[in-house]
Amino acid sequence: MPEGEPLVRWDWIASHIELFGDLTVEHLKLSLLPILFGLLIAVPLGVLCARWGWLYPPVLTIANILYAVPSLALFLVLLDFTGLTIWTVVIPLTLYTLSVLVPNVVDGLRQVPEQTRQAAVAMGYTPLRRLVAVELPIAVPVIMAGVRVATVSNISLVSVGALIGIGGLGRLFKDGFDLQFTTPVFAGIVLIIALAVLFDFALVLLQRLLTPWTAR
């Protein structure tokens, strides 16, 4: 850090608000699209795994192995295929999201009380309708717990993408580091934490709306 330079230069922050805005939008796109795609894949996959138990162990193993691969390695591999598009980041994060969400969908469906399931059969639900109207709604709290973890983790992971040039607010870390200038790093950390807290809170509110029966 150059001599006499303050830790945070507020004037720099004030003059770059627009940049923060653009980076924040990109950051959200990069971290939330994988949640959307993750849900679209994890729900049907989880339903299949809950229905045919033998499917679950191999799926879980693959999910865990994927989770263990460092994100940077995945970004670099994909760079050859998808280049400098958002997909280079969105695809790996979707895979991480899957490894969090699939187990939650399966656990959520498995904890539907057997009596409740039997009651639904006895009332005359067809299997598909039972899944949609009874089993999935009851699994929502467990699925939402997974969505919260994946969302916060994605918001933090996106910044790694800055190393390959697609990282939302992560760019502030890279620039700050390259220029030996702490202000953008500070701004990036604050914004990322703020986003994580904000979205976690929003998801809690969403869950309250979706599952009024869990309120005590």
Added chain:
Amino acid sequence: MISFKGVTKRYADGTVAVDGLDLELATGEITVFVGPSGCGKTTTLRMINRMVEPTSGVIAIDGVDVTTRPAAELRRGIGYVIQQGGLFPHRTVLDNVATVPLLLGWDKKKARERARELLPRVGLDAALGARYPHQLSGGQQQRVGVARALAADPPVLLMDEPFSAVDPVVRAGLQEEFLRLQAELHKTIVFVTHDIDEAVRLGHRIAVFAKGGHVAQYATPRELLAAPEPGFVTEFLGGERGLRKLRFFAELDATPEAARPGSGEAPGATALGEAPDA
């Protein structure tokens, strides 16, 4: 009438839950299945609405083989009260009760209306309609279960130990109201319990199930108490049988003959609930 002809159920693991069952359950009456745990009562009950498919034999409702009807459609026409309530935790009391009407395609308003009018009939305050099941007592949950089974006014009602999860005082109250309701509704009811006192109190006829899935005796409460089959049934009725018999006939004496189950038509079958042991 519900009839079982040569019905056997062997589960995939080889367990024979029901073995060569022949039984006829009269329309408009309460038939009780009683017996120790694991003797096939639930299995037999669930073969009526095809939740369990028989391995062999035929079950018919009013002469129509149940397996000739699509399972989901058949079930919507048969009320079911499940052991331990089994209410939908994510739906309010009102929406729980409205389940089958909605499945039958009634419009939402009419289904809710029907649910609302049923609550007082099963002894529930209308204000409870907006609650979720976990906000109710055990006894209230059982009542909701009964209302849910009655919602689409099915002619047949299957009840699997509906009152077993509540304490004896609440249970006596539920039994009493159940008899009062049945006196108005005249449903064909199959009622499962492992409690012989409950069987005697509620049943027009009682099928005593024995281990291995066969019926050891099928008789009115009066016949059962007066002349139990030697062996399993006598043993199952237990040492207290003499006492039970005395109590049963004492209650009978205290009740107008027509007003109780086990003695033909039962227009006001409530008096039993006021018995000293209730």
